[in-house]
Amino acid sequence: MAQWRKETLRVLVDMxxxxxxxxxxxxxxxxxxxxxxxxxxxxxxxxxxxxxxYDKTFGSNSGDKIMKIYRDAGFFTNLPEIPNAVKAVKxxxxxxxxxxxxxxxxxxxxxxxxxEKANWIENYLGHRWVEKLILIKDKTxxxxxxxxxxxxxxxxxxxAPHWEHVVFTAxxxxxxxxxxxxxxxxxxxxxxxxxxxxxxxxxQINNVES
Amino acid sequence: MAQWRKETLRVLVDMxxxxxxxxxxxxxxxxxxxxxxxxxxxxxxxxxxxxxxYDKTFGSNSGDKIMKIYRDAGFFTNLPEIPNAVKAVKxxxxxxxxxxxxxxxxxxxxxxxxxEKANWIENYLGHRWVEKLILIKDKTxxxxxxxxxxxxxxxxxxxAPHWEHVVFTAxxxxxxxxxxxxxxxxxxxxxxxxxxxxxxxxxQINNVES
Numbered sequence: 001m002a003q004w005r006k007e008t009l010r011v012l013v014d015m016x017x018x019x020x021x022x023x024x025x026x027x028x029x030x031x032x033x034x035x036x037x038x039x040x041x042x043x044x045x046x047x048x049x050x051x052x053x054y055d056k057t058f059g060s061n062s063g064d065k066i067m068k069i070y071r072d073a074g075f076f077t078n079l080p081e082i083p084n085a086v087k088a089v090k091x092x093x094x095x096x097x098x099x100x101x102x103x104x105x106x107x108x109x110x111x112x113x114x115x116e117k118a119n120w121i122e123n124y125l126g127h128r129w130v131e132k133l134i135l136i137k138d139k140t141x142x143x144x145x146x147x148x149x150x151x152x153x154x155x156x157x158x159x160a161p162h163w164e165h166v167v168f169t170a171x172x173x174x175x176x177x178x179x180x181x182x183x184x185x186x187x188x189x190x191x192x193x194x195x196x197x198x199x200x201x202x203x204q205i206n207n208v209e210s
Numbered sequence: 211m212a213q214w215r216k217e218t219l220r221v222l223v224d225m226x227x228x229x230x231x232x233x234x235x236x237x238x239x240x241x242x243x244x245x246x247x248x249x250x251x252x253x254x255x256x257x258x259x260x261x262x263x264y265d266k267t268f269g270s271n272s273g274d275k276i277m278k279i280y281r282d283a284g285f286f287t288n289l290p291e292i293p294n295a296v297k298a299v300k301x302x303x304x305x306x307x308x309x310x311x312x313x314x315x316x317x318x319x320x321x322x323x324x325x326e327k328a329n330w331i332e333n334y335l336g337h338r339w340v341e342k343l344i345l346i347k348d349k350t351x352x353x354x355x356x357x358x359x360x361x362x363x364x365x366x367x368x369x370a371p372h373w374e375h376v377v378f379t380a381x382x383x384x385x386x387x388x389x390x391x392x393x394x395x396x397x398x399x400x401x402x403x404x405x406x407x408x409x410x411x412x413x414q415i416n417n418v419e420s
Binding site: 008010099101108109111112114115118119122127130131132133134135136137141142143144157158161162 | 220318337347367
């Protein structure tokens with residue numbers, strides 16, 4: 001029997017700050033809830049966790065306020081879309097030999113987060129996309145070719161994950177060190193198409209060689 | 211640099227009918243809600259989906275009643291434990307070189323199911339286990355060594371999943387054809403220890419050979 005050849009490019013797309021604008025909504029809610037408190041504008045956001053930067057800048061009480069906001073019911077359902085994300089992801093999934101999954105590392109201990117993430121997918125991408133949702137703490141365990149994620153460092157139990165990590169640019173990571181990794185600066189300029197084409201070519205080369 | 215060697219046995223453990231007694235609770239709720247309707251005793255359950263067997267046996271209205279029960283709020287939180295499951299899984303995870311994850315394919319479109327699955331894990335296994343939960347429709351995408359699951363056939367986008375599927379015996383699969391797969395008949399007789407030891411030995415052999 002001929003050896004099985006992997007012919008589909010499997011792309012994992014993260015949710016917060018790749019599909020959904022977590023930071024924008026968080027800041028808006030913070031400013032609306034605490035109009036008299038100091039805040040960190042998005043242009044000054046550094047580091048993955050807003051809570052940590054608020055703690056460091058304004059004291060720990062401030063970080064707790066931030067955390068409470070995204071633990072409130074409705075927060076994840078109401079996240080706005082990152083510009084053109086939905087259109088791009090649907091187009092990517094319709095490309096020949098490309099299969100897209102949504103891969104999110106949610107707050108499992110937050111009662112609203114899991115359901116609201118599924119709701120967001122249903123609202124923005126449509127019902128059949130909900131079944132493409134993967135909720136997992138450790139993304140290194142997923143066997144895929146590409147992971148588009150705003151977190152600059154993604155580590156876990158699998159020290160040699162199958163995917164290549166493409167860093168999706170977000171306010172908090174614009175100045176982050178990402179080593180040799182590629183960046184995707186957004187969905188609007190269409191550069192994601194070239195990126196995916198490069199990966200598809202590599203997949204075809206690997207298939208010929210195997 | 212020496213080649214990275216995989217030294218941990220990664221075991222995926224399914225939820226319904228492996229950790230949680232879905233079928234028992236479903237039947238109990240059905241009989242309590244419809245005391246005058248005919249039902250299928252667990253000894254006569256065949257096929258993965260109860261709904262399908264009820265439809266086939268009593269007509270489609272019956273299958274809809276079944277489905278409505280497990281879509282009701284509270285159903286997944288209130289599932290009883292499969293005997294000795296929690297003790298076994300904790301002991302397994304404490305074994306040297308073994309890492310256990312809970313891997314469930316939930317009803318993503320059911321608003322209560324995701325959160326209630328996390329709640330069940332927190333209630334029965336404890337808070338830190340919630341982060342070991344993987345909610346995914348297609349388990350073939352996970353890179354692990356063993357998958358303990360009651361579903362006799364597990365297929366998906368990855369035609370060559372990394373794991374070996376061990377069929378966990380449940381009422382509905384006792385007579386199912388499982389080909390060359392191994393079975394685990396339950397958590398009570400302790401045979402899971404021997405099974406895991408066999409996989410650990412195989413892992414060590416592979417590490418020496420690599």
